[in-house]
Amino acid sequence: MAIITLTTDFGEKDHFVGAVKGAIYSEMEDAKIVDISHYVSPFHLHEAAYIIQNAYKSFPLGSIHIIGVDSELNPENKHIAVFMDGHYFVCADNGIISMLTSEIRPEKIVEINIHDRITSNFPVLDVFVKVAGHIARGGTLDVIGKNITQIKELTGLRPVISNQGSVIIGNVIYIDNYGNVVSNIPKKLFDEVGRGRDFIINARTAKFEKIYTHYSDAINFNQTVEKREEDGKRLALWNSSQFLELAIYKSNPTSVGGAASLFGLEFRDTVTVSFTTEI
Structure with a gap:
């Protein structure tokens, strides 16, 4: 069955x-x-x-x-x-x-x-x-x-490439139980447009210049616990679905807050990736 x-x-x-x-x-x-x-x-x-x-x-x-x-x-x-x-x-x-x-x-x-x-x-x-x-x-x-061959399309929430291929303009499409913010920018598109270039991610008050693969990759475990930057650590990563996600390390929306509340982000808000012009 x-x-x-x-x-x-x-x-x-x-x-x-x-x-x-x-x-x-x-x-x-x-x-x-x-x-x-x-x-x-x-x-x-x-x-x-x-x-x-x-x-x-x-x-x-x-x-x-x-x-x-x-x-x-x-x-x-x-x-x-x-x-x-x-x-x-x-x-x-x-x-x-x-x-x-x-x-x-x-x-x-x-x-x-x-x-x-x-x-x-x-x-x-x-x-x-x-x-x-x-x-x-x-x-x-x-x-x-x-x-039938045609189905209704969800429109208006696909990433846009602008500025002669140097900027990806995406949107927030999901906020998870931890308050993490998921954008509609997939890693495949990021790699195709970026081609290894340096970048800056902007989303309201949040700014990132590095994208991690795992949440814990943002933590320096070579440092002693009291010296590590853990609580409130902001990070960008490729989530398990390979979408660009903005997060707070070990966030809790009901106590310390999550990325959505701390960055002031809601559904449909803009997430921008700007690449350097040099290739």
Whole structure:
């Protein structure tokens, strides 16, 4: 039986997550359900896309990923099922999938058309669960939808190259549980544009001239503990998803603060990488 994952903005206070799981078990008693996250900020498409983009690859091929964020059916928010990179995704066509397809081409996309058989105002519970159950039992996408080739794009949050290739202008796309700030600047783009040149990263009050691979790389462990610069240490690094991240070493947003609060950064704020002109 394929694994079914859940990524939603439901939180855990209400009945929604439990009801969805109950519906899945009603469809398949031996289902394997994994919660990726239920704490996506309400209706935050970019946040949901970042989370699922960086989680799904850790699951076995054939896994089914239900994304319950901004999923109400309306003329501008169709429901789709996508087969891509060996995985299935069931969600609304609201732009979330476009962040995944920027580098990986979907093998098949269908617009789900089983709504006339289901009466519901809770599509994740009914429509998405029915689709996931159909796929898990070996059913094909053609049975539950019609083929489409275009999906809605999330626009306005792709890095821009300017000043004759010497500047990358990116944006904050995610703030994690530690208050670390993730930009939409991938290492691959940085390397292509920078070509080994020196650089300065600017994001409001924060400025960096070095990018680390691990958080602890910023700490000089050759020094004694009392002489190390640890508490409040600012750093930039390539995170596990290979995006440029701005962080505070061992930050805690509820006590000492995190990069987002200490740097004054929020979603969509600008992160700029300026390279020296010499190559």
